[in-house]
Amino acid sequence: MEATCCMFADEEYDKSALEFMQIPGILKRKRHLGGRLLPNEIFAERKIKHWKSKRQQLYKTEEGSFNGLDGNSLKRVVVVHPLWELIYLWNGFSQLTPNTLEFMKQTIEASLATLTKEEIGSDLSQLYLLLGVSVRELGDYDLADMYLRQSIWSEDASSEDRWVIPHGLYEMAALCCFQLMQTNDIKKKEKLYKEAQEWIQKSERHLAHRHNHHHGQQQHESVTSDNTGDSDWDSRLHVRCQLLIEKLEDFLIK
Known part of the structure; x- marks a missing residue:
């Protein structure tokens, strides 16, 4: 995966497409074993x-015709850079340099x-989520608020990337914490504190609903492994929500 992402950076789409097309077979053999x-x-x-x-x-x-990937089609279908998506899921945006964040912002906006x-x-x-987090890390909280809300409103029921919405809800709570650190107004602090709690609760409810839905599906399937991979991201997000709650309590004490 990392090698493929590097190829994207070099725009060697044909080589990337060839590598991608080999991955499903490798993983299928791993499952069979x-x-x-x-x-x-x-x-x-x-x-x-x-x-x-x-x-x-x-x-x-x-x-029945060719429905794989080649260099030309890869350029059209890969809208979200997979490396950026993984960096986000591993909570790495805060470690990126301003230049990298600005490049991501301009690329996604384009x-x-x-x-x-x-x-x-x-x-x-997903585009709006990554864009919202990027501009928040760059310090533009009003623009981040707009993009993150747009991410939540743009949920596509047909998308397999259902992890986006609970993360968007969490990021709205995190944005409130960023804003809390920038104000000394008591009433505004109380308002932001309450809003952050509400966003976290929405994120946790969304996670609970997804967990119950997935558990129900597993009871009717022979495959017991997590076919979506979302359980790992959901577990990490739950931990992030709990840490954010503790951070909010620090704000309340102060």
Whole structure:
């Protein structure tokens, strides 16, 4: 996965497409041998499935014809850089340099401005989430608020990346904490504190709903492993929510 992301940086799309097309077979053999896929492996498998599906929709591929990935189609279907997505999921945006964050911001804004609705597809919510976190780290809280809300409103029920919405709700709570640190107004602090709590509660409820839904599905499936890979991200998000609650309590004491 990391090698492929580096190829993206060099725009060697043909080599990247070839590498991506080999991954599903490798992971399939691992499953047949009784191995359990790691979260990043499930992530890669799902990304490739998503991109192949987008290619089929964009190119109106007929059933039975080639529906894989090549360099040209990869350029069109990969709207969200997979490395950026992984950096976010591993909570690494705070470690990025301002120059990198600015580059991400400009790239995503350009994609939103130039790509068609069909080309963006179900990636819209994720684009706004990454954009919102980027501009928040750059210190523009009002713009971050707008983009994060847009991410939540843009949820696509057909998207397999259902992790985006609870993370968007969490990021709204985190944004309130950033704003709390920038004000000395008591009433504004109380308002932001209450809003942050509400956003965290919404995120936790969303996680609980997803967990119950997934558990119900597993009872009717023969495959017991997590096919979406979301359980790992959800567990990490739950920990982040708990840490944020503790941070809020510090604000309340002060």
